[in-house]
Amino acid sequence: MATISPVFVTLFHSEVKHAYQAQMMLRSAVRTKSATGAETVKFPKLGKGVASPRTAPSSDVVPMGLAYTPATVSMLDWNASEYSDIFNQAKINFEDRSELVKAISGAMGRRYDQLIVNALVAATPTHQISNDIGGTDTDLNLAKLIEAKRKMDAANVPPSGRHFLGHTNGQASLLNTTQITSSDYAVVKALVRGEVNSFLGFQFHWMGDYEEGGLPKSTNSRTNFAWHEDSVGMAIGIDIRTTIDWIPTKRSWLVSSDFSGNAVVIDVDGVAEIVTEEPA
Numbered sequence: 001m002a003t004i005s006p007v008f009v010t011l012f013h014s015e016v017k018h019a020y021q022a023q024m025m026l027r028s029a030v031r032t033k034s035a036t037g038a039e040t041v042k043f044p045k046l047g048k049g050v051a052s053p054r055t056a057p058s059s060d061v062v063p064m065g066l067a068y069t070p071a072t073v074s075m076l077d078w079n080a081s082e083y084s085d086i087f088n089q090a091k092i093n094f095e096d097r098s099e100l101v102k103a104i105s106g107a108m109g110r111r112y113d114q115l116i117v118n119a120l121v122a123a124t125p126t127h128q129i130s131n132d133i134g135g136t137d138t139d140l141n142l143a144k145l146i147e148a149k150r151k152m153d154a155a156n157v158p159p160s161g162r163h164f165l166g167h168t169n170g171q172a173s174l175l176n177t178t179q180i181t182s183s184d185y186a187v188v189k190a191l192v193r194g195e196v197n198s199f200l201g202f203q204f205h206w207m208g209d210y211e212e213g214g215l216p217k218s219t220n221s222r223t224n225f226a227w228h229e230d231s232v233g234m235a236i237g238i239d240i241r242t243t244i245d246w247i248p249t250k251r252s253w254l255v256s257s258d259f260s261g262n263a264v265v266i267d268v269d270g271v272a273e274i275v276t277e278e279p280a
Helices: 006-023 086-091 096-122 142-154 168-174
Strands: 031-034 040-046 068-074 076-085 127-129 162-167 202-207 221-228 232-247 252-265 271-277
Touching (some): 040 232, 068 232, 068 252, 076 096, 096 221, 096 232, 096 252, 142 162, 142 202, 142 271, 162 271, 168 202, 168 221
Parallel strands (some): 031 232, 127 271, 162 202
Antiparallel strands (some): 040 068, 076 252, 162 221, 221 271, 232 252
C-alpha cells in the first residue's frame, strides 16, 4: 500500500501552524476553555457583592449571597478539506502544498473568528452606541470610541484586556481623524503603516468582507463590537488539527483540517455594540 512521504507531512504541518498564527485574529482576545468530549459547555459568571458593616465584635458575618449564572454554549463541528492530486502536481508550475496551506488554514482561521463574531451578534450588549454619535449617520469616529470607553468605564470593566473589532471601512474613516493619526495624541503607526492598532485602551482588530458572514451590515449600517476578553468565551472540544491521508482510489492525498468548538458572551456588561454608517 502506498505511503505518504514523511517530509511532505512534516512540512505541511509546519506551514499550516504558521499560517494559523498569521491569519487567525481573535484567539487571544477571548477566554478559552478546553472541553474535550463535551457537547455543551458552561462558562460561570459570578455575581456582584456588597460589603456589610461590622456592628459588634461578636456579631455574625453576613454572607454577600454571591450566585453563579452560567453562559452555556453547544459545540459545533467544522472541517476544511481538499485533495492534492499526484497527476495535477506533475502538470502545474506552482507548489501545490503551499497553496493548500493558504486555503485550508485561511478557511479554518476565518471560521474560528466568525464563531466569536456570531456570539457577539447573538448577545444583547448592555452598551449601545448608535451611528448618530459624533454626527448624524457617521462612520467610525473618535466620539464613538470615547463613548464606548465611557460606558465600559462606568460599568467598571477592567481597563486592560479590552478589544475592538471593526470593519476595514471603519479603519479608513479613523485614519482621517487627526487625534488618531497625530503623534501629539497617540503613539501609533497609523500614518506609516496605514493602520490603527490601539487607542483609548482598545486593541484593534480589523475585519474585511468574509464569505463566512463577517461583521453584520444592513444597508449601510455596520455593527462593530468592543469587549473585554473575559466577557467572551470560546469552548474548544477539538482544537484545530490537520490530517493527511493517502486515498488510493482518488490517487490523491486528502488534506483535512478539523475543529470543534463554539463561542458565547459570558457577561453582556463587558460588551459594547457600535453602529456605524458606511459610505454607499
